Amino acid sequence: METEVSKDGTVKFNFVDGYSxxxxxxGEKKTLCLSTQVGCAMGCRFCLSGRRSFERNLSLEELRxxxxxxxxxxxxxxxxxxxxxKMLADEISSIVFMGMGEPxxxxxxxxxxxxxxxxxxxxxxxxIVISTCGILPGMMRVxxxxxxxxxxxxxxxxxxxxxxLIMPGLVGFSLxxxxxxxxxxxxxxxxxxxxxxVMIEGLTDRDCDLEALIGLGLAKRTNFNLIGLNxxxxxxxxxxxxxxxxxxxxxxxxxxGVGYKCFVRSRMGEDIGAAxxxxx
Numbered sequence: 001m002e003t004e005v006s007k008d009g010t011v012k013f014n015f016v017d018g019y020s021x022x023x024x025x026x027g028e029k030k031t032l033c034l035s036t037q038v039g040c041a042m043g044c045r046f047c048l049s050g051r052r053s054f055e056r057n058l059s060l061e062e063l064r065x066x067x068x069x070x071x072x073x074x075x076x077x078x079x080x081x082x083x084x085x086k087m088l089a090d091e092i093s094s095i096v097f098m099g100m101g102e103p104x105x106x107x108x109x110x111x112x113x114x115x116x117x118x119x120x121x122x123x124x125x126x127x128i129v130i131s132t133c134g135i136l137p138g139m140m141r142v143x144x145x146x147x148x149x150x151x152x153x154x155x156x157x158x159x160x161x162x163x164x165l166i167m168p169g170l171v172g173f174s175l176x177x178x179x180x181x182x183x184x185x186x187x188x189x190x191x192x193x194x195x196x197x198v199m200i201e202g203l204t205d206r207d208c209d210l211e212a213l214i215g216l217g218l219a220k221r222t223n224f225n226l227i228g229l230n231x232x233x234x235x236x237x238x239x240x241x242x243x244x245x246x247x248x249x250x251x252x253x254x255x256x257g258v259g260y261k262c263f264v265r266s267r268m269g270e271d272i273g274a275a276x277x278x279x280x
Contacts, residue, residue, distance in 0.1 A: 001069060010269030013069040019058065019100050020279050021066035023073065024268050029093035030074070034066050035279065036110055037101025042133050042169030046156075046198050046240070047277040048231050049100040050169075057106040063113040067095075088121040096129040098152070100279045102169075103130050104138025111142075114149060125149045131196065133170055134178045143185050151185055152194035152225070153178065157204050158212035165235075166203070179216055192221040192261065198277070199243035199251070200229050210251055214258055224255050224262040230270060230277045 002014040009025040022033040037057050044050035070076075076088055095117065097103040103110045110130060117123045131152040132139060142149055157163040160175045185193050195218065199205050213224075229242035243251075248264050255262040265276060273279070 003069075003073065004272040006269045006272045008268055008271075010272065011070075011073060012269060012272050013066065013073075015062075015065070017062075018055070019062075021069060021099060022269060022279075023070050023092075026093065030091060032067070032070050032092050032095045033099050034063060034095065034097050034113075035099030035101055036063070036097055036103045036106045040101050041105065042102050042167065044133070044154075044156075044169070044277075045166045045233050045235065046200065046229055046231065048273075049277070049279050051233075052100075054101075058101070058109060060109045060112045060116070063109055064116065067113075067117065088117075088123055089127065094127050094129060095123070096131065096152075098129070098131040098276070102133055102135060104132045104135035107138050107141060111145070114147075129194065131194075133167060134173055136173065136177060136181055139181050139185070143181075143188050146188065148189060148191070150191070150194070152196055153182060154196045155213075156196070156198045158209060158216055162203065166200075179218065182218060182222075186219040186221060190221075192223045193219075194223045194225055196225045196227060198227045198229055199248050201241045201243050201247070203235070203240060205243040205247050205251065210254055214255070218260075220259040222260055224252075224260055226251055226262065226264045227276050228265070228267060230267060 004012045011023040013021045017038055019035040019038050021035060024031040024033060038055040039052045040049045041054035042050050074091055076091055097110060114125060114128050118125055125147040129150040129152050130142060131154060133154045139151060142151060156166060163175060164171045182193050226248050228248065233240050252262045252264055
């Protein structure tokens with residue numbers, strides 16, 4: 001395993017089979033970002049992981065191995081041991097499945113890991129976030145589990161045709177059905193769902209995109225996470241680029257103005273290829 005450290009303090013653990021885990025510093029606490037697959041079958045145009053063909057799912061042991069790498073680096077011990085330096089939850093505020101791969105396509109291992117970290121470390125399910133492009137059966141399985149695992153949805157466009165264009169692995173999945181499942185999550189848990197939205201100049205950041213996003217009718221407890229494009233790509237002969245900071249702030253202010261929570265995700269770990277959409 002190779003360890004890389006960013007100038008901003010982000011740490012990336014590169015495993016020999018070609019997947020990575022990332023520890024992201026957020027003030028005094030940190031977020032642990034885990035991969036669930038080697039490669040990814042979804043083929044999202046804006047994501048380097050999606051440009052790499054799917055190879056295989058990661059096992060429960062490999063998910064635990066990513067956690068172990070972070071624990072060793074941060075010098076955290078299992079709370080059941082008599083000697084420990086720090087408790088897991090005191091140091092890592094959240095564990096997010098937002099690395100390489102689509103978690104809902106490896107859900108047995110993902111949920112087994114959630115049970116493991118809960119039983120072995122007393123880590124609350126509500127501190128765990130599973131991010132998905134919108135695999136509806138998997139989302140429903142998480143919702144029906146009723147253990148308060150958080151869901152994040154990689155939406156990226158409120159228009160079906162644009163979503164199909166930039167997320168080809170989801171062709172056939174209805175945006176309308178996805179929004180209904182988001183409503184179901186809010187009904188069952190009475191807590192916010194996170195909507196991840198990549199800001200691509202001229203493609204997902206137009207005024208019509210913003211109004212369509214608001215027009216989806218998501219619950220006001222929804223938390224929008226705006227993400228700058230970290231890896232450019234070519235679409236119909238045109239190089240796609242990230243929206244400006246000013247444009248992202250405009251989106252954020254408008255969404256907050258109509259009652260949503262919203263923030264712009266920081267580009268942590270960009271210099272070591274650890275930022276959102278850069279794992280490959």
